[in-house]
Every structure is written in C-alpha cells, then in structure tokens.
Amino acid sequence: MSSTSTALTIAGSDPSGGAGLQADLKTFQQLGVYGMSVVTLVTVQNTQGVLQVEVLSPELMSAQLQCVLSDIPPLAIKTGALGNALVVTELARQLEGYAGPLVVDPVIVSKHGHLLASEDVIEAYKEQLLPKATLVTPNRFEVERITGVELTDELSILHALKELHRFCPGYVLMKFGELDGQSLHILSSPQRLDSQQELRKISQPRLAAPNTHGTGCILSAAICAKFALGETEVETAVRFGIDRTYEAILGNTALGQGIHPAETR
Numbered sequence: 001m002s003s004t005s006t007a008l009t010i011a012g013s014d015p016s017g018g019a020g021l022q023a024d025l026k027t028f029q030q031l032g033v034y035g036m037s038v039v040t041l042v043t044v045q046n047t048q049g050v051l052q053v054e055v056l057s058p059e060l061m062s063a064q065l066q067c068v069l070s071d072i073p074p075l076a077i078k079t080g081a082l083g084n085a086l087v088v089t090e091l092a093r094q095l096e097g098y099a100g101p102l103v104v105d106p107v108i109v110s111k112h113g114h115l116l117a118s119e120d121v122i123e124a125y126k127e128q129l130l131p132k133a134t135l136v137t138p139n140r141f142e143v144e145r146i147t148g149v150e151l152t153d154e155l156s157i158l159h160a161l162k163e164l165h166r167f168c169p170g171y172v173l174m175k176f177g178e179l180d181g182q183s184l185h186i187l188s189s190p191q192r193l194d195s196q197q198e199l200r201k202i203s204q205p206r207l208a209a210p211n212t213h214g215t216g217c218i219l220s221a222a223i224c225a226k227f228a229l230g231e232t233e234v235e236t237a238v239r240f241g242i243d244r245t246y247e248a249i250l251g252n253t254a255l256g257q258g259i260h261p262a263e264t265r
C-alpha cells in the first residue's frame with residue numbers, strides 16, 4: 001500500500017491561477033500532498049476580475065468524482081465554488097459514504113464581492129452539505145448571506161455563529177477580514193459556543209499586500225492538506241492553515257494588474 005498523502009478539491013477553475021482549484025492544487029503540492037481535482041465550474045477571469053462563470057452539469061461533476069474515488073481514495077476532501085443547488089445536492093449525495101475529513105469553503109461571494117453562485121445554492125448548502133462538514137470556512141459576506149444576520153458587532157457575530165451551527169455540527173472558521181489593523185479569524189464549534197459564550201479569535205497583523213485574491217482557497221486547501229497528512233485536531237489544522245496562508249501573502253508574487261483598492265469592498 002502506498003504511504004502517499006492524497007487530497008481532493010472539488011472546485012471551480014480560475015484560469016489566471018490565483019484562486020479556485022489551481023490555488024488548491026498548488027497548495028497541496030507545496031505541502032507534500034498529492035492533489036486531485038474535480039471541476040465544478042469554469043470562470044473567465046484574471047487578476048482584474050471575473051468576466052464569466054459557467055457551471056458544469058451535476059452529472060459531469062459526479063462522473064469525475066466517481067471516477068477518481070473508485071481509483072485513488074483521498075485522505076481529505078475540500079470543496080470550493082460549486083455554483084448552484086443542483087451541484088451541491090448531487091455532491092452531498094455522492095459523499096454519503098465518505099467518512100474522512102471534509103472542509104467546505106462555501107464560496108458564494110468572492111472577497112471582492114463577485115457573486116460566484118446562484119441564490120438557490122444557500123438552501124442546498126444548509127440542508128445538504130454543511131451538516132456533513134468537519135469544518136466550514138465562510139467569509140463574513142457568506143456568513144451574512146447564509147444566516148441573514150448583519151455583522152455589526154461582537155453580539156451579532158455570536159448570534160450569526162449560533163445560527164450557522166444549526167446547520168453545522170462541526171467547526172466553523174469565519175474569515176472576518178480586517179479589524180483594527182489585524183486580520184481576524186473566528187473559530188467556533190457548537191460545544192464551545194454553548195459552554196463559553198465567547199468568541200475564539202485568531203488574529204495576525206494585517207499585511208499590506210495588494211493582491212489577496214485566492215487566499216480563502218489557499219487557507220481551506222492548506223487545512224485540508226494538514227488533515228490528509230494525518231492531523232486529527234481541527235484547531236491545529238486551522239492554525240497551520242492560517243500560518244501557511246500568511247506566508248503565501250508574504251511571498252506574494254506581484255503578477256497581473258490587480259484591482260485598484262477603491263474598487264474592492
């Protein structure tokens with residue numbers, strides 16, 4: 001039997017290589033994990049923005065998935081952009097027999113505000129996929145969309161996480177973004193929220209990098225890779241993922257024309 005660590009990403013394509021399955025595969029490779037990818041949707045984009053998104057049929061996604069799973073079993077799986085409710089529902093059905101770590105990055109809105117999924121995807125996530133996840137990694141806009149709670153202060157964040165845990169029995173890592181010069185992540189589990197009633201914050205000094213496109217993908221892929229390497233503690237895998245993402249931003253290659261700060265939200 002091979003001792004190679006294997007991980008699978010089920011995600012969308014970013015032809016410019018900064019986000020999506022391309023970022024996931026590069027991350028797996030860098031961390032010594034053999035990466036596989038099932039394509040869910042194709043974007044037309046570069047560092048300046050997304051011009052077009054086309055979602056593949058659930059049948060085509062499912063055929064790729066079955067073909068890979070029947071041959072090379074992944075030790076961990078992550079999902080990225082899935083596009084619509086049909087794909088989410090079919091994927092959840094296909095993962096019924098999978099018992100390994102599952103990291104779900106519920107890509108609905110990119111951090112620059114581009115919509116990467118149709119509205120119907122939210123219900124499908126809540127009903128079908130989030131209940132299966134070991135860890136869910138939404139950004140703040142996705143938390144707002146999924147829960148309907150506007151994040152204005154700590155109390156609203158606590159409320160939103162409680163709401164989210166109605167669908168997520170596993171962990172949630174909220175990528176909050178910038179707050180008071182820090183880059184903030186919040187890690188929660190239903191047990192922790194019940195017993196402590198306080199937020200578990202992980203913050204780092206915010207780096208003034210112009211191009212952070214795809215860092216959400218890198219984060220969930222690095223966490224997935226850590227699981228594939230045998231880590232069983234979610235908090236350890238999360239810290240590892242945050243550290244690797246920080247390093248990726250530090251080593252950021254200034255490729256492409258990027259987005260002018262005034263155009264981002």
Ligand code: PLP
Binds near residue numbers: 020045080
């Ligand atoms: N997946 C794909 C295919 C994308 O195109 C994007 C963003 O454009 C993302 C995921 C999410 O990227 P980010 O981590 O910048 O939010």
